[in-house]
Amino acid sequence: MSVIAQNLIWGVRRRTIVNDVSLTVAEGETLGLIGPNGSGKSSLLRLLAGLKSPGSGRVEILGQDIARVSRRALARQVAFVQQNATTDTNMSVRDVVRLGRTPHRSPLTGWTMADEAAVSTALEQVDMAGLRGQAWQTLSGGERQRVHIARALAQSPRVMFLDEPTNHLDIHHQIEILRMVRRLDLTSIVALHDLNLAAMFCDRIVVLQGGRVVACGVPAEVLTRSLLRDVFRVEAEVTPGPYPGQPHIRFMAA
Structure with missing residues (x-):
């Protein structure tokens, strides 16, 4: 496995933001992190990349406990692409x-x-x-x-983390960016808002709610009508997409 997280807990003051999260990511896999605003996606991504230290739990990347690796050595293996990154x-x-x-x-x-x-x-x-x-x-x-x-x-790097890399881009550039990421010979973990894009470009999806993992699997298994209702509080029609295991979500008007 390229990335292994075990029982990660992290919070600010008395608020727990990432709550007992465990997951694995295979070499070359594209894993999507989805969830409502405030579900802990960005915080979890930073814990996995070593940009934050967990209150408890551990992360291994390429067989090494990242808490025992220098920041410089980790940066030779791991890259992080921020949401709306800027250069002054x-x-x-x-x-x-x-x-x-x-x-x-x-x-x-x-x-x-x-x-x-x-x-x-x-x-x-x-x-x-x-x-x-x-x-x-x-x-x-x-x-x-x-x-x-x-x-x-x-x-x-051998592992790349991307925090909502398509945020504020038009649909053409959203698809272009994720198609490019998918083609790279890397293990990628991507936090996304758009559920259809997650279904199109991710091998597996982890769904977060309240800082916990509530579902994990291939898109067709995870993105169900009941999960969308329970986690995202929306009614939707989920139908097979153009490729096997790739569902299409059509949100219903109130």
Whole structure:
């Protein structure tokens, strides 16, 4: 398994936000995290990536307890793509992606051919090589998100975490981004709001409610009419999609 979480508990003051969560993610799998607002998706993602420390429980990535691994060493294996990631300075696309090489370099080492190759490969993977010299501030929302995914890929990770990477993008760019993530030769864990996109692009789905896992499985098993009613408080018609195991959800008007 690429990622194993055991009995994770985390909270703020007296409020428990992630409550006894356990899960496993196989190598090369795309796992979706879904749930209502406040269900703990983003917090769980940060616990799994090592950006937060659990109150109790443990996370293993690639067979290592991440609590025993340095932040720098972990960043060579794991990349995190934030929701609506921004870059304040007006850097070029290439310079933004170059930042992903930081975990692999020390202050005394110069820029190497391996670094340049990693940046070039990352830009090609997200189809942004042709814009490598363009200023960040001139990019569209979808292009910016591609660049931040390229920056994550430049870390040469084996596991990538993405927190609502399609938020505020139009449907074309949402599908484009998730199709690209799906093609990558990585283990990916993605927090998503759109249930149909989760069904289209995730091998399995974990459903969170109140910080707990209430369902886990392939989309066709998890995204049922009763679960949508109980967890998301909506009435919906769930029908088979164009591909096996990939349901389509049609929400019903009140």
